[in-house]
Amino acid sequence: MARQQEQDDIVKEGSFLSIISDGSTDVSSKEAEIVYVRTSVRCQVSTLFIGVKNVPKADGEHISTAISNLMTERFQETWKEKLVAMGTDGASVMLGKTSGVVKRIKDMTSRPVYAIHCSAHRIELAYKDAIKGTKIWQRCDALMLNIYLFYKYSPLNRANLKASFESPNMKMLLSTRVGGTRWVPHHERALKNVLHGHAAIVRHLEQMQAPGEARKDSSAKARNFFKALKDKHTLFGFILCLMLFKA
Structure with a gap:
């Protein structure tokens, strides 16, 4: 809990944040989404593990809902005011212009959110x-x-x-x-x-x-x-x- 509180304080103090997300399957072959947050406080960059959430289906709607729920559980609605970018792989389910995850998250925040295609994947x-x-x-x-x-x-x-x-x-x-x-x-x-x-x-x-x-x-x-x-x-x-x- 102390570690989680320390992370929450870092995100609270940071003026912006970005989300890094990727999909996986657990040992029972269930789809899951892993979420990290990256922010900076006084020029000190931090990458923080937020959590893993199972998704009923690996599509834009369910993945974006899982990410939103994880973020809201930790940071209430304040994360939406600070979000500036999302880093994902290049799959259409993540970067699709009409119903991709980044587009759906952007609609939730009503602010510009830049999509960043993972450099390792590229x-x-x-x-x-x-x-x-x-x-x-x-x-x-x-x-x-x-x-x-x-x-x-x-x-x-x-x-x-x-x-x-x-x-x-x-x-x-x-x-x-x-x-x-x-x-x-x-x-x-x-x-x-x-x-x-x-x-x-x-x-x-x-x-x-x-x-x-x-x-x-x-x-x-x-x-x-x-x-x-x-x-x-x-x-x-x-x-x-x-x-x-x-x-």
Whole structure:
């Protein structure tokens, strides 16, 4: 409660505020909206977590109502007098000109509210647009996803991969998912993990091809992954994509 009171005092003292909002789903697959507030007091910028609210439906009406209710519960009606901007992703449900969330919030406040498209989201969209149709990226992306799934759903494969890492005393870094999130840093981490563990992964995949080491279907997958990871064009693709992230 002390922390909440401190946040309320900051918002009360600030002469303006902006709302940052994004959608998600909880463990029960229910839609939810998370809300932050950003304000400044004597040139000290603060970003404050306000809360999470479940929404019956992820449309403009329900999301804007959830945001409004969260803000009003904390700050009564005063937040409407200070709101100057909203930061969201670029989805039409958020930025739609006629019935988007920002438009609905603007109508509630009867004052100018500037819509700010999340810079991280814009970078992601620009990156995806730049590599769209690039075969080398599509090949590397699909390979990383398949390797991730190959180890994620097999405790035996993970255990044997761990042993492959331990034999040369390497730190084990598991392959991470590249298709489950849109953010560029997760793609970069997936690339780094595959390159870091390349030798250990290749060693384990080679072992799986020995007679009696794995089921036929697993052995066939291991053979395909092994061949792809040993291909110099694949390695070049991994390194090139990682360089693009660092550019």
